[in-house]
Amino acid sequence: MATDAEAMPVLIDTHAHLDAPKLARDEEGALARARAAGVGTVVAVGVDMESSRAAVVIAARRPEVLATVGVHPHDASDVAAGDLDELRRLAAEPPVVAVGECGLDFFRDLSPRDVQRRVFAQHLALAREAGLPVVVHCRDAYAECLDILRREWPPPVRGVMHCFLGDEAVARQALDLGMVLGIGGSLTFPREEALRRVVSGLPLERLVVETDAPYLTPRPKRGSNEPAYVRFTAERLAEVIGVDFACVAETTTRNARILFDIHDGS
Numbered sequence: 001m002a003t004d005a006e007a008m009p010v011l012i013d014t015h016a017h018l019d020a021p022k023l024a025r026d027e028e029g030a031l032a033r034a035r036a037a038g039v040g041t042v043v044a045v046g047v048d049m050e051s052s053r054a055a056v057v058i059a060a061r062r063p064e065v066l067a068t069v070g071v072h073p074h075d076a077s078d079v080a081a082g083d084l085d086e087l088r089r090l091a092a093e094p095p096v097v098a099v100g101e102c103g104l105d106f107f108r109d110l111s112p113r114d115v116q117r118r119v120f121a122q123h124l125a126l127a128r129e130a131g132l133p134v135v136v137h138c139r140d141a142y143a144e145c146l147d148i149l150r151r152e153w154p155p156p157v158r159g160v161m162h163c164f165l166g167d168e169a170v171a172r173q174a175l176d177l178g179m180v181l182g183i184g185g186s187l188t189f190p191r192e193e194a195l196r197r198v199v200s201g202l203p204l205e206r207l208v209v210e211t212d213a214p215y216l217t218p219r220p221k222r223g224s225n226e227p228a229y230v231r232f233t234a235e236r237l238a239e240v241i242g243v244d245f246a247c248v249a250e251t252t253t254r255n256a257r258i259l260f261d262i263h264d265g266s
Helices: 027-036 049-061 073-078 083-091 113-130 142-152 168-177 193-200 227-241 245-260
Strands: 011-016 039-044 065-069 096-105 134-139 159-161 180-183 207-209
Touching: 011 207, 011 227, 011 245, 027 039, 027 227, 039 049, 039 227, 039 245, 049 065, 049 083, 065 083, 073 096, 073 113, 083 096, 083 113, 096 113, 096 142, 096 159, 113 134, 113 142, 134 142, 142 168, 168 180, 193 227, 207 227, 207 245, 227 245
Parallel strands: 011 039, 039 065, 065 096, 096 134, 134 159, 159 180, 180 207
Antiparallel strands: none
16 A cells, blocks of 8 residues: 555746755755655755856765755856856766756846856856856846847747746747746735736746745745755645645646756765
């Protein structure tokens, strides 16, 4: 007879920051709770050189964890000579499945916009060179982000628009480029009715689920986010689209496996 864990639909958390202190202090517990919630794989995302190295180390010792390497737009101005070469070396490590988190953030503007644009384009070139997908962060910069993607990566773009919060027009443009959209805890927030309307009309075959842990904790949870909570986002996604949870779990997991080229035993 199958156990509850074996019978539970399997999910992939496509975006978590496992090196963040709140998760790093309880790595074993967080991953055990994820397994108990039916999360079979967690993608640990790098946002700067230190966290990129950490993601690779975590993934090397944890068979259920995969890694990405990259520099967030907030830290684009900190990219030093040689960092892209190191990212290139890290991207060749077996547990690495994508380049990023990279992109544009014109909301906080913590790095000059011209620097963000340049570093984003460099990440796209690195991803194409390495044969890996790209994890794109975009906030208050969708038009320019999409323009850079069109210019730097002739469609189809192999990548995910992380923590998608755009409108229907932006969603369609990203899908037309070939990307998938990352749906996170924001989908569960009471104030995000507009996002739920947009997502309700999107093809499930082009969506993946994510936590962005320890951030963006989905309702009804509070406090720090963790990979196990991707289940709450998947359940809300099922309600929004109007399908059962098992369908969302199966389809988003298949989408993530295709995007990141994840095979059984990866």
